[in-house]
Amino acid sequence: MVSKIQLCYHGYSGLVVLMYVVLCAAISNNSQKVVLQANRDNLKPSLDSLKPQQIHISLGNSATDMTIMWATKAHDTSIVEYHTGDRQKAIKVVGETMKLDTTNEDGAKYLHRVCLHNLQPQLKYFYNVHGESIDTVSDQFSFTTPPVLAGNLHSYMVYGDLGTETRDLQFLLQEALNEKYEAVFHVGDIAYDLNRGQGQIGDKFLRQIEKVAARMPYMTVPGDHERYDEFLHYRYRFSMPNLPWPMPADNLWYSIDIGPIHFVLYSTEVFFYDESNIDKMLLWLKTDLDKANTQRSATPWIIAMGHRPMYCSVDNYSEDCKRDKSLVRTSLEELFYSEGVDLVIAGHQHYYERTWPVYNKKAVQYNYREPAAPVHITIGTLGSVYMSDKSTNVGGQWSAFVLSETGKESFGRLKVFNATHLHWEVRECANNKLVDQMWIIQPFHRPFNLPRVFIPNPLGEMGEKWLQSENEDALGLESFLGLSGSHYGDDFQTKLTVLVSVFVICVIGLMLRKKILSFIRLCCLKQEPCNKIKAVVHSNTGANV
Ligand SMILES: *[C@@H]1O[C@H](CO)[C@@H](O)[C@H](O)[C@H]1NC(C)=O
Ligand SMILES: *[C@@H]1O[C@H](CO)[C@@H](O)[C@H](O)[C@H]1NC(C)=O
Numbered sequence: 001m002v003s004k005i006q007l008c009y010h011g012y013s014g015l016v017v018l019m020y021v022v023l024c025a026a027i028s029n030n031s032q033k034v035v036l037q038a039n040r041d042n043l044k045p046s047l048d049s050l051k052p053q054q055i056h057i058s059l060g061n062s063a064t065d066m067t068i069m070w071a072t073k074a075h076d077t078s079i080v081e082y083h084t085g086d087r088q089k090a091i092k093v094v095g096e097t098m099k100l101d102t103t104n105e106d107g108a109k110y111l112h113r114v115c116l117h118n119l120q121p122q123l124k125y126f127y128n129v130h131g132e133s134i135d136t137v138s139d140q141f142s143f144t145t146p147p148v149l150a151g152n153l154h155s156y157m158v159y160g161d162l163g164t165e166t167r168d169l170q171f172l173l174q175e176a177l178n179e180k181y182e183a184v185f186h187v188g189d190i191a192y193d194l195n196r197g198q199g200q201i202g203d204k205f206l207r208q209i210e211k212v213a214a215r216m217p218y219m220t221v222p223g224d225h226e227r228y229d230e231f232l233h234y235r236y237r238f239s240m241p242n243l244p245w246p247m248p249a250d251n252l253w254y255s256i257d258i259g260p261i262h263f264v265l266y267s268t269e270v271f272f273y274d275e276s277n278i279d280k281m282l283l284w285l286k287t288d289l290d291k292a293n294t295q296r297s298a299t300p301w302i303i304a305m306g307h308r309p310m311y312c313s314v315d316n317y318s319e320d321c322k323r324d325k326s327l328v329r330t331s332l333e334e335l336f337y338s339e340g341v342d343l344v345i346a347g348h349q350h351y352y353e354r355t356w357p358v359y360n361k362k363a364v365q366y367n368y369r370e371p372a373a374p375v376h377i378t379i380g381t382l383g384s385v386y387m388s389d390k391s392t393n394v395g396g397q398w399s400a401f402v403l404s405e406t407g408k409e410s411f412g413r414l415k416v417f418n419a420t421h422l423h424w425e426v427r428e429c430a431n432n433k434l435v436d437q438m439w440i441i442q443p444f445h446r447p448f449n450l451p452r453v454f455i456p457n458p459l460g461e462m463g464e465k466w467l468q469s470e471n472e473d474a475l476g477l478e479s480f481l482g483l484s485g486s487h488y489g490d491d492f493q494t495k496l497t498v499l500v501s502v503f504v505i506c507v508i509g510l511m512l513r514k515k516i517l518s519f520i521r522l523c524c525l526k527q528e529p530c531n532k533i534k535a536v537v538h539s540n541t542g543a544n545v
Contacts (some may be wrong), residue, residue: 048073054069160189164208231269253281345412350380408435412424
């Protein structure tokens, strides 16, 4: 018995000692780990704080430059590696890092920008981003650069007023991925607001849109919801073409040519909060649009976008667009008319409206064939609180279509087919149902205050067609002869006659070249009449002197 008890006792004590040792070891190990972790935090930021997030891209200074941006919680270098399919040939580009001044300890306040230059048009590029350590490398994303040749289709997603609480955001993002737009234009009021919660809402929004914004250029203009602290968050979190970064508060406007389109993006906020910059922006707009009008054969379409509309049919008479002397309209309409801006797109009002071609509050026509004034679109249909802006009466005879208070979140799809045909449509996010559409057919892009001038083409109608032809292949001799296009086949006889005549004249010239040359020589160097003429000239000059 005793020995049994003793054994048992010894057994228990042994177990207790063993447990004690194990426990101590575990505790000491744990505390060591905690200490180590603390040390590492002091010396080196954790991997999590260096992980790139909110990756988004935008067009650089031209359609073949791409700007890549992201954010991290801790400071790190900014590196992009990109290639066109062969990882071995990846090119590494180092960019800049900036710190956004917020008090949010957990915010991703280190912002990174890398610019890729001279990419090939219409080519798919793969890229990832990382910092100093390759352990921080992001997922791989890809984007496709816009095509530049005439005859290519260009399609864009367009909307304003999108925030983190937009109900159909997931549908919207899926639509963007399905359609593979060339770019997305978000015409102001971003995230509601980028700066809210010390930037937490901005961080959240940019993480939400990453799967789209990392794959297609996300182009923006500032709205009234971006104006906090002199547009601080907007200027740091985005980087737009032909602007330094962070974007200067007194220069939040830019333009870029993509294929046949000159996009001009401006800030309507100067008219409300930033009056010292009105003249600066208007001068820039005029200079930019004057230049665009000298290049209208290359970029026939001019599309202008700014946050606030100059025409609207909302009920609220306090809105600028409802006022008789709307600041936006009185500042911009005359300029856009005299510079021949084809389409003006805005947001701000949380509803949708399309106007007829309109000038000075009057529709100039009730269709879109050869418009004689700009057409206006307001697409604020994603709104912070959906479609909160009521519209019970149309604002004037210039209004062509209004959609408000239907509870259906929708977006715009802009397609430019060629120099003459542009298509605009609005679709519901949730089911892609068509809400509205129009074709603008404009064969005579020009300042609208100038009469339409026809300069007859010396080659006649046939030559006119040949010059206007959009098809690259159709610009060659084959098309002139009518060999490639069926349209021109009727004129084959005429063309053949012209060509044969030219050929015959050339052959005769070649055969008689000796005679012709000797005739010229005889006439001008040896024969009397020529000398006589010379003498007269001499005597004349002599008399004058
Ligand atoms: C009407 O518009 C003004 C100016 O934007 C705004 O401050 C006000 O809240 C609006 N009123 C309503 C009822 O939406
Ligand atoms: C431009 O595109 C439209 C729509 O696809 C087409 O009907 C039209 O023929 C095209 N014009 C030219 C000149 O190619």
